[in-house]
Amino acid sequence: MRIAVDAMGGDKAPSVVAEGALLAAKEYGYRIVLVGQKEAIEKEFSKYKKNLRDISIHHASEVVEMGESPAVTIRKKKDSSINVMIELARAREVDAVVSAGNTGAVVCAATLGLGLLQGIERPGIGVIMPNLKGAGILIDAGANIDAKPQHLLQYGIMGEAYARYILNIESPKVGLLNIGEEETKGTDFVKESFRLLSESDLNFIGNIEGKDIFTGECDVIVCDGFIGNVALKVSESLAETVGKLLKRELNRGFLPRLSAIFGHRVFKSIRKEMDYAEYGGALLLGIDGVCIIAHGSSTAKAIKNAIRVAAEEVEQNVNERIITAILPKENEIGQA
Numbered sequence: 001m002r003i004a005v006d007a008m009g010g011d012k013a014p015s016v017v018a019e020g021a022l023l024a025a026k027e028y029g030y031r032i033v034l035v036g037q038k039e040a041i042e043k044e045f046s047k048y049k050k051n052l053r054d055i056s057i058h059h060a061s062e063v064v065e066m067g068e069s070p071a072v073t074i075r076k077k078k079d080s081s082i083n084v085m086i087e088l089a090r091a092r093e094v095d096a097v098v099s100a101g102n103t104g105a106v107v108c109a110a111t112l113g114l115g116l117l118q119g120i121e122r123p124g125i126g127v128i129m130p131n132l133k134g135a136g137i138l139i140d141a142g143a144n145i146d147a148k149p150q151h152l153l154q155y156g157i158m159g160e161a162y163a164r165y166i167l168n169i170e171s172p173k174v175g176l177l178n179i180g181e182e183e184t185k186g187t188d189f190v191k192e193s194f195r196l197l198s199e200s201d202l203n204f205i206g207n208i209e210g211k212d213i214f215t216g217e218c219d220v221i222v223c224d225g226f227i228g229n230v231a232l233k234v235s236e237s238l239a240e241t242v243g244k245l246l247k248r249e250l251n252r253g254f255l256p257r258l259s260a261i262f263g264h265r266v267f268k269s270i271r272k273e274m275d276y277a278e279y280g281g282a283l284l285l286g287i288d289g290v291c292i293i294a295h296g297s298s299t300a301k302a303i304k305n306a307i308r309v310a311a312e313e314v315e316q317n318v319n320e321r322i323i324t325a326i327l328p329k330e331n332e333i334g335q336a
Contacts (some may be wrong), residue, residue: 003094006082007081095290103293124141145225
């Protein structure tokens with residue numbers, strides 16, 4: 001398994017990326033190609049006295065910063081770590097790519113450089129969402145903020161394939177994120193999306209509300225990129241705020257601290273379930289390749305798990321399963 005990792009992507013690159021790559025190579029045995037400024041990467045590796053047999057460096061002279069315009073930088077910075085990483089995937093020199101860099105730039109470069117799967121009109125960012133029954137997937141979390149109903153149907157199909165073959169859910173339940181459960185709720189766009197999903201072969205359970213995201217009653221949450229990104233950011237912020245509030249309360253006095261000692265294992269278990277680092281990163285589904293977009297503030301642990309998630313998607317042939325599911329439906333629409 002050959003995986004290219006954007007060594008210059010993320011708030012703490014290249015240090016945490018190098019460390020995460022080392023962890024992944026040691027634990028999983030993948031061949032990892034770190035893409036970025038060679039001198040900076042080698043400087044990080046000089047801190048470790050370890051065998052780097054499974055890790056190589058592919059030089060890229062430019063870096064796409066987090067605040068830069070995706071479309072402009074992808075065109076102008078041809079030798080950026082993101083562009084070079086995608087080029088390696090296009091040339092089939094690597095099986096998957098991982099980046100914690102500028103999300104828009106990664107989406108743009110991957111879409112233009114790798115193209116879309118047959119039958120797919122727009123890529124979607126799928127995010128693993130922990131819930132009371134395990135985990136589900138929300139798609140789209142920001143790749144396409146100007147979606148059409150047909151795109152949401154495709155998100156449902158792609159999300160269902162991932163939930164079935166990676167999350168191991170036998171018959172994933174698909175829901176449409178809306179302002180109410182009734183079929184008549186929402187805009188014309190949402191209503192038409194509801195109709196298409198209802199007529200599909202998916203296990204569609206209808207509209208779901210924001211309160212249903214974490215119950216586990218729905219395995220695949222479908223929405224446009226604008227709503228999905230807001231839902232994701234609110235969820236991340238809430239988890240962080242709850243953690244800080246809990247920590248503050250436990251430091252208020254002797255009895256709360258004593259309770260914390262006895263409840264340490266419980267707190268640790270809950271924190272692990274809610275930790276984005278456990279899930280590695282978001283999935284850019286619909287492109288003709290495998291691309292994982294890690295959080296900008298990813299730790300070495302998150303990078304390691306993002307590499308693992310990329311490998312799992314390759315091993316389970318998720319793209320082939322998406323094509324198999326999408327083409328019959330596309331043919332039906334074309335004959336209508």
